[in-house]
Amino acid sequence: MSVIVxxxxxxxxxxxxxxxxxxxxxxGEILGFLGxxxxxxxxxxxxxxxxxxxxxxxxxxxxxxTLENPMDVKRNxxxxxxxxxxxxxxxxxxFLLFVAGIHQIPNSKKRIDEVIEITGLGKEQHKIIxxxxxxxxxxxxxxxxxxxxxxxxxxxEPTSGLDMNQILEIRNLILELGKEKTVIFSSHIMQExxxxxxxxxxxxxxxxxxxxxxxxxQNKVAGNVSTHVVxxxxxxDQKNWLQALPGVVTVxxxxxxxxxxxxxAHDIRPIIFKEATQRNTTILEMYIDKANVVDVFRHLxxxxxxx
Amino acid sequence: xYSIFKKELHSFFSSPIGxxxxxxxxxxxxxxxxxxxxxxxxxxxxxxxxxxxxIAPLVFLFLIPAVTMSSFAEENSRGTIELxxxxxxxxxxxxxxxxxxxxVLVIFSLLPTVIYFFSIxxxxxxxxxxxFGAVIGSYIGLFFLASxxxxxxxxxxxxxxxxxIAFILAAFMCFMVHWSFFYISAMPVFxxxxxxxxxxxxxxxxxxxxxxxxxxxxxxxxxxxVIGLFLFATTLKLDRRS
Numbered sequence: 001m002s003v004i005v006x007x008x009x010x011x012x013x014x015x016x017x018x019x020x021x022x023x024x025x026x027x028g029e030i031l032g033f034l035g036x037x038x039x040x041x042x043x044x045x046x047x048x049x050x051x052x053x054x055x056x057x058x059x060x061x062x063x064x065x066t067l068e069n070p071m072d073v074k075r076n077x078x079x080x081x082x083x084x085x086x087x088x089x090x091x092x093x094x095f096l097l098f099v100a101g102i103h104q105i106p107n108s109k110k111r112i113d114e115v116i117e118i119t120g121l122g123k124e125q126h127k128i129i130x131x132x133x134x135x136x137x138x139x140x141x142x143x144x145x146x147x148x149x150x151x152x153x154x155x156x157e158p159t160s161g162l163d164m165n166q167i168l169e170i171r172n173l174i175l176e177l178g179k180e181k182t183v184i185f186s187s188h189i190m191q192e193x194x195x196x197x198x199x200x201x202x203x204x205x206x207x208x209x210x211x212x213x214x215x216x217x218q219n220k221v222a223g224n225v226s227t228h229v230v231x232x233x234x235x236x237d238q239k240n241w242l243q244a245l246p247g248v249v250t251v252x253x254x255x256x257x258x259x260x261x262x263x264x265a266h267d268i269r270p271i272i273f274k275e276a277t278q279r280n281t282t283i284l285e286m287y288i289d290k291a292n293v294v295d296v297f298r299h300l301x302x303x304x305x306x307x
Numbered sequence: 308x309y310s311i312f313k314k315e316l317h318s319f320f321s322s323p324i325g326x327x328x329x330x331x332x333x334x335x336x337x338x339x340x341x342x343x344x345x346x347x348x349x350x351x352x353x354x355x356x357x358x359x360x361x362i363a364p365l366v367f368l369f370l371i372p373a374v375t376m377s378s379f380a381e382e383n384s385r386g387t388i389e390l391x392x393x394x395x396x397x398x399x400x401x402x403x404x405x406x407x408x409x410x411v412l413v414i415f416s417l418l419p420t421v422i423y424f425f426s427i428x429x430x431x432x433x434x435x436x437x438x439f440g441a442v443i444g445s446y447i448g449l450f451f452l453a454s455x456x457x458x459x460x461x462x463x464x465x466x467x468x469x470x471x472i473a474f475i476l477a478a479f480m481c482f483m484v485h486w487s488f489f490y491i492s493a494m495p496v497f498x499x500x501x502x503x504x505x506x507x508x509x510x511x512x513x514x515x516x517x518x519x520x521x522x523x524x525x526x527x528x529x530x531x532x533v534i535g536l537f538l539f540a541t542t543l544k545l546d547r548r549s
Contacts, residue, residue, distance in 0.1 A: 085386040
């Protein structure tokens, strides 16, 4: 089930929170939705979930228009909002029973037990939501989002404010869910996007600045790649022959070994390997240091801000 | 809608709210009917329940806004309204769920007063000397009045994210819709011209009519219109999210 957003514009008080945004989340893919604070991520997600209605453009969730068939769209979407709105005075099971009731889930008790199992709420299931830790409250939020087994999951910064262990647990859960569902996942934590997503849409000031796979984006920004090589013994001659390899821009020595910056068009690792063998030099370590998502993000959002 | 109704009703009775509303209602009405000498039925020498039906609207004026003030204001301030809006529920279903839950709470608070009816029935001389029609009519009138107050309360709660503002606004609007038209109609400028028409705009006029045991379609239609109007206004307000 896909989510297709085209020409989406949302105006609040003459300010364009989302500006002519188009992207697609394909079936069975985890789409990372990245952008600085106030970029329009939450507004876009709320538009997909029929919380707001857009000024222009359309959103199709499995071919259903959010303006024409909001009920059908909402039946097929599981949404975890940014601040995880749950009723703090309700018991975990009571709350899930309430949500199951809204979705008219047959045999809801069985499904609630399943969802409690999936989200790891077992130990906390008899507690009042307000007494749970933030991590467990977030699991309750996730549980309500998946209780009706939706085909599309929209998660708005699901790991914000959690500690590292909780973040890892929630990430694993999302990875697991992403195997069979279309997931749109927003975050401003870059490592998270790197760890979870197949594809990234980056927005800034309500506009799309990038929409690609992570690898392509990294290469686009980098242009050049840095290859790190550590030889068993080092000598100054190595610099000369490394420098002479095709596509090499600079060769520098850091405390550990050589850092060779070369054009991303060539992978120079096999060539280095051959040369080193011919010269009887032993390679201890060799790896490419790709531009990480942090660089991509900074680069693209900065470019956009400059425009 | 049923899920919302169940949740709301449960939240009334899993917290002190529901019991407090019932206790305050029955106690305040009880005091006026049996204890305070100026209004006590024991001093009045007539077997009637007029005291109940004249004081109840006043008690509801404060009690119902207190019940409804949290209904949307709290959801708005806690952000949980977002959860409801993104579930397969229409705005009107959410409103109706909350509306019926509050109406049921009001009916629960009215139920114990039946004891007062039987007490007066027994105390009458001769026994059972009480105007049945007027009592039943008054209960029906009170039910409609309370239902109208609930719809006004929900509307005020939707207007604000602050419960205190919602309460004050609801109490004021209930007062205006119930009593103010009667006083406006008494102003010299309307006398003999528009006074009856203005009176008919207020709840008081129709409530008094029904209380006499005279249940007419026009009064029922009036109450249903007021309820419909405020529920519709609530829907409009809640649907305007940006």
